[in-house]
Amino acid sequence: MARKQSDYLAALLADEAVQTKAEPGDSSVMEDTPPPAPPRPDRMRGTTLLGRESALARVASGEVRQVTQLLLDPARVRVWKGNARSYEHLSEESCGELIDSIIAEGGQKVPAMVRRVDGDPDHEFEVIAGTRRHWSISWLRANSYPEMQFVAQVVVLDDEAAFRLADLENRARKDVSDLERARNYAQALHDHYGNHMSRMAERLKLSKGWLSKMLKVASIPDAVLAAFASPADVQLKPAYPLAQALDDRSATPAILREARTITRQQEERRARGTPALGANEVIARLLAAPKVAEERTAPRTYEGAHGRTAITVQSSNRQGVTLRLHAGSGVDTRRLLEIVHDALMDLEESGLGLQR
Template sequence: MARKQSDYLAALLADEVIESEPETATPSDTVAEEAPALPRHDRMRGTTLLGRESALARVASGEVRQVTQLLLNPDRVRVWTGNARSYQHLSKESCAELIDSIIAEGGQKVPAVVRRVEGDPHHDFEVIAGTRRHWSISWLRANSYPEMQFVAQVVALDDEAAFRLADLENRARKDVSDLERARNYAQALQDHYGNHMTRMAERLKLSKGWLSKMLKVASISDIVLEAFASPADVQLKPAYPLAQAMEDPVAAPAIMREARKIAREQEERRTKGQSTIASAEVIARLLAIKTQPNQTAKTAQVYSGPLGRPAVTVQSANRQGVTLRLHAGSGVDNARLLEIIQNALTELEDTGRGLQR
């Protein structure tokens, strides 16, 4: 970890109240020559008491900081939802190096950071930093290593401080995608900083311009993201122009239509065992979309029933609402008519013209 980040981490944890057994000081090696030799158990008892007194004195003076490290059952520890890392996307493959390291060292050597929780009958702590360690220990316990324990340092942090600590750890992790961090920042902006981006940037010691770009990438629609083989493929620099393009009310519907088309192609490739479309190609295709003035936005869309007769027509779709016409004599019953209406509304949503715009 870079010195600047290390100093930031130290400052973040410096004022937290943490308790533990005090560190045992090393007994003095100086013994008066004229003192008679004491039996071994008496000597050990004396040095233990002196060592404990010395340790307590060092803690009281602030020379030694007390830290709680517990051996926990990971089943009793939940993962804090404010962390950017997607726990459900972790796997044996993504954690392979860490798993091998834990096995080789006979256990987890670097403690995670957790805080106590209340009111949850199933969990006693939650992970603030160390999600991969939690997942790896859980996996090992379920796969031939039931004795493995989750090693954690207990701290007292409010949600905003917990977010800053988790973010600091994730900055150095290559397996936390830009999209995960961007969406984590967008949620934190609302939850912890009252939607004040400048204050958030100052607290996280980030460039305001860089944070602005991350928040814009976080706004990319889920429909567009489905065009990518994996959310991890969405990186800040290439995705930022796409996020800007999605702000164009004319281009956005066309981009979403193309995204759905690409998503279907991706699924077909997976089914056939073929390689998926690369992120760069996906972005190029989405940005290459050209829209024609006054295209479908002002064109009535007609939905027919099984007999080929018009059943529902979308007469208009704008910011004021959606106007539908239900045709008489379409030959469809009410249940089928409602299904057609639902399909029409879904297609409008997919193209950015629905009621949820």
């Protein structure tokens, strides 16, 4: 048989009607038989065949699989701890556009990625990718839209593959802060890659240099991060020099002291309802703290008559203040006491006085 297999498949898949030839004189058959459809051009027939053969081949190879989407109660779905996004920092404000979109479209259109969980009586699935969608549907169900369902696609992934999937989605999300991603990478480095940064960079298709900087930012302690109005303010480029400065053990105490001061100021601003200190100002103050502390601890001198030194502040610490009164300053005792008072007041204003 000389016909090609494609021609044979074309004949099987063709949608043309099969006509029955009428016997001579049998008019009823001719009247009941619909007119034959016009023959399909060979060019069109080949195109259709190629499209169908391609689709069948993709299904057979596993490249294309049937995808089932589930409608879930978000209360029965937990968020996977390996996701970078900080669920507790999501809010109506941060998810506002997504909430409005879900309402306008009559429901969630883009499914989240979830996987099944075992041994948890309260949850059947956990979110791998789609944390904001989960939060938004949960919020809507609690606020006038109880019929809203969480649309999800079930995937079968191990933890490392789940991490890579979540990371790919988060890279395209501007609302995932560099700090969130950095700490997520630091945890994943330990959990999935045996602390081998090169292997992790290769698996994620990331630059080793860039990944190294992210991991460095992840090392910034919570006491310093508390000085920022929000974790979202901590971005890679400005935060990296701060993380490097914290490697200097002699500079760390001054940075931590300044961080505590800024944290108190941020709390006071929130209480008053005034705008928080911006990230650039916070980072500038933290980086300058070691130098400022060095200047504060340097000996200070106060002059008497004719430019002569009257008093030197030799030290100021938690144990007390040490002053040296110089002979031959050319001032009397009353003026000398006034200079002592000025020195003590300067120390108080700089945070190094007796009342700290």
